[in-house]
Amino acid sequence: MVLEMVVGPVDRGACVRDLSQYPREVEYLYLPMSFISPDGTPRFTIGAAGLCVRVVPVRVNANLSARTVEQILGQKRRMHCAAFRFLLGELQGELARLAEAGGATARCAGDSTKNQDGTHTVEGLLDGITRQFEAVQRRHEAVDEWQYADDAVFQGLVAEMLDARRWAVSK
Incomplete structure (x- = not known):
């Protein structure tokens, strides 16, 4: 033919x-x-x-508006990192609601084993959880665009992102 x-x-x-x-x-x-x-x-x-x-x-x-492979991979990474930023904002709101609903400030003030010197605060705990979540986010932003093409790597990154959020809420 x-x-x-x-x-x-x-x-x-x-x-x-x-x-x-x-x-x-x-x-x-x-x-x-x-x-x-x-x-x-x-x-x-x-x-x-x-x-x-x-x-x-x-x-x-010819599809003149078609993106290059590099652009497609870059978009995949940008979308993943945008989802991470969205989850961060959602997480901060959820942590604040959980702390308020559970009376965390009163419980923290009344727990003499953890707050002997008065420096242990709910805000400090929430900031620490947020910083740990952001550290995972920075690691994902540092991953090379080409690794996002590997389905196993990408699936692992998505699973780690969701696990980090579950872990943060469980604290």
Whole structure:
């Protein structure tokens, strides 16, 4: 089968004939995410060696708005880190509600075993929990974009993010 390609000036690929490993091969490279669609009725023709060859006319359309692989991976990391920031804001609100609903300030003031010198406060505890959650977030922001392409690594990062939130609320 031979694909007979019809291209326009924008959709034209790059000819790499001089770089081909085969002497008479003509090869073209097209933009990633280009779309190839049928453009007419397939026909049969007799090739140079006397063999019947199916010729399929197709049209190439370059997707000029398609992102590069690097941009897609960067977006995956940005989305994960944005979800982390969202969870941080949600966590801070939930911790404050839990502390208020549970009477944490009164319990802290009345617990002489933990507050002998008066420096142990609910605000300090909440800040410490938040800092630990933010440390996990910073580690995720430092992960290379290419690692986000590995499904096992990405799944581990998402699981760690959710575990960090559960852990923070359980304190």
